[in-house]
Amino acid sequence: MESLASPGNPGLCQHCAHGRTLVNKRGQHFQLCERAKRDPRYSPYPPLPVLACPGHEEPGQPE
Ligand code: SF4
Numbered sequence: 001m002e003s004l005a006s007p008g009n010p011g012l013c014q015h016c017a018h019g020r021t022l023v024n025k026r027g028q029h030f031q032l033c034e035r036a037k038r039d040p041r042y043s044p045y046p047p048l049p050v051l052a053c054p055g056h057e058e059p060g061q062p063e
Pocket of ligand 1 (some may be wrong): 012013016017018019020029034035036046047048053054055056057
């Protein structure tokens with residue numbers, strides 16, 4: 001599974017309440033899915049771009 005995200009298009013994760021973009025000291029971008037902390041169906045570092053995801057929620061949308 002691809003774990004490194006390019007700084008390009010992460011897909012749905014970019015505008016998801018559960019997505020977080022991390023940048024390391026070398027400027028590499030990682031897309032973290034925080035749903036993975038409590039739901040094993042999700043990968044903490046999903047293959048990108050994510051084009052469809054049942055867990056996607058807009059920021060500010062109640063779970
Ligand atoms: S729930 Fe889906 S869309 Fe949202 S951050 Fe996780 S993998 Fe990306």
